[in-house]
Amino acid sequence: MATSTVENYLKHVLLLSESGETLVSMGALALALDVVPGTVTTMVKALADEGLVEHQPRHGVRLTPDGRRVALSVLRKHRLVETFLVNVLKMDWSKVHEEAEQLEHVISDEVLDRLDALLGHPDTDPHGDPIPTRQGKLKSQVYATLATCVAERPLRIVRILEQSEDFLRYAEQNGLLPGAALQVTDRNLMAGLVTLKTDAAGSIALSLAAAGRILVEASKAS
Amino acid sequence: MATSTVENYLKHVLLLSESGETLVSMGALALALDVVPGTVTTMVKALADEGLVEHQPRHGVRLTPDGRRVALSVLRKHRLVETFLVNVLKMDWSKVHEEAEQLEHVISDEVLDRLDALLGHPDTDPHGDPIPTRQGKLKSQVYATLATCVAERPLRIVRILEQSEDFLRYAEQNGLLPGAALQVTDRNLMAGLVTLKTDAAGSIALSLAAAGRILVEASKAS
DNA sequence: AGATTCTTTTTGACTCCTCAAAATACCCGG
DNA sequence: CCGGGTATTTTGAGGAGTCAAAAAGAATCT
Numbered sequence: 001m002a003t004s005t006v007e008n009y010l011k012h013v014l015l016l017s018e019s020g021e022t023l024v025s026m027g028a029l030a031l032a033l034d035v036v037p038g039t040v041t042t043m044v045k046a047l048a049d050e051g052l053v054e055h056q057p058r059h060g061v062r063l064t065p066d067g068r069r070v071a072l073s074v075l076r077k078h079r080l081v082e083t084f085l086v087n088v089l090k091m092d093w094s095k096v097h098e099e100a101e102q103l104e105h106v107i108s109d110e111v112l113d114r115l116d117a118l119l120g121h122p123d124t125d126p127h128g129d130p131i132p133t134r135q136g137k138l139k140s141q142v143y144a145t146l147a148t149c150v151a152e153r154p155l156r157i158v159r160i161l162e163q164s165e166d167f168l169r170y171a172e173q174n175g176l177l178p179g180a181a182l183q184v185t186d187r188n189l190m191a192g193l194v195t196l197k198t199d200a201a202g203s204i205a206l207s208l209a210a211a212g213r214i215l216v217e218a219s220k221a222s
Numbered sequence: 223m224a225t226s227t228v229e230n231y232l233k234h235v236l237l238l239s240e241s242g243e244t245l246v247s248m249g250a251l252a253l254a255l256d257v258v259p260g261t262v263t264t265m266v267k268a269l270a271d272e273g274l275v276e277h278q279p280r281h282g283v284r285l286t287p288d289g290r291r292v293a294l295s296v297l298r299k300h301r302l303v304e305t306f307l308v309n310v311l312k313m314d315w316s317k318v319h320e321e322a323e324q325l326e327h328v329i330s331d332e333v334l335d336r337l338d339a340l341l342g343h344p345d346t347d348p349h350g351d352p353i354p355t356r357q358g359k360l361k362s363q364v365y366a367t368l369a370t371c372v373a374e375r376p377l378r379i380v381r382i383l384e385q386s387e388d389f390l391r392y393a394e395q396n397g398l399l400p401g402a403a404l405q406v407t408d409r410n411l412m413a414g415l416v417t418l419k420t421d422a423a424g425s426i427a428l429s430l431a432a433a434g435r436i437l438v439e440a441s442k443a444s
Numbered sequence: 445a446g447a448t449t450c451t452t453t454t455t456g457a458c459t460c461c462t463c464a465a466a467a468t469a470c471c472c473g474g
Numbered sequence: 475c476c477g478g479g480t481a482t483t484t485t486g487a488g489g490a491g492t493c494a495a496a497a498a499g500a501a502t503c504t
Binding site for chain 4: 260264280
């Protein structure tokens, strides 16, 4: 059985390869896991020996099918637990990430299945992140961000690519939750600023960086 | 913060001192924790250095107030989690112990409080074991067992002192759950046998050892 | 008391994961 | 092609927790 540490390494390799290159660098991994790069090199070699990752020395690392299976299972646990904490225990949106980070390593498959059923088999978590299926399918659709979408059109938030507590608390306070309706009223590349108008909270300004973490789609004519 | 290992040591010292002497032996602890005695000696000395236990070399170990506080908190988590797994997720009575064994070390106080509220602040878990309060009070009432109680009187099961999956499954199949009404119809010390009559499942024979693990009280005239 | 047995403690070693710091390889501008 | 700068790898060490096996203390049984 994989240790928590191993599960974390694999999970972060998956996460980092989702949002970017197929080959994940040691440095990126070290940053994500909050360890020094040397530690990552050592661990990655061990994971490669166990057949969980493929290591191309000096270039990066990639999940093997086995490793991907484990990573997806951990991710499924993480996201279902987050959903449970928010939907059932009514916990604060911004605080559940840390909790899930621990719980994901100790939830059994049996408990997971029952949690899944209790929640009605959701396919995204409270942040809009897709929940891998039991079979290990991960729907990863490509969306526009508030930094790149067309302006002056009705939009709906589908996902927030950010787990920092501060960011999420701020987002919540301004009604920037998955499902929220809004539109981009102005985008100033020079100032690095995006201005929005939400149905709930009126006009808000956001940095381009922050706007880039919020995924949207065109609002369906309802 | 105490590691899972430390929490487990403290929890088992508490459990073993509840049901017996105030001083817990290294051997008993080794058995409970499934490690060799030498390991226990080493760990216990470390715990003593941290002020969590009081170690009387060659005689045994006892919790300090600090250690007891930690142990009670772990026990509270364990029993609330078990209650959640059975009452909310409808898991099998006999299987929740293992799960809770893991979860007890990663549940935050915040989650615990919400779980407690969701469950309606129960004061015993599904096995009838008392749940320590948030303030660290543990109600430990003394009950008769099926091996020692008076015969031919209406009784009610209040607690099962056993967490082995097999025993619990057997108990469940014969309706021997906390709350169940029954009476002892015969007790044969020579044969080491106790015969019961339950309201639900009729007549059952039990070894004295098994009977001694089932706590009962006189049924209130209702 | 003397010998045997049981429990506890000590010792040395091992696994897993980590860091600090030195060594190495790679990339990029001139 | 050479010199920096950056990323990666190596090396040596340490903490936490464990085991196997030997040593030491207690207890028990003639």
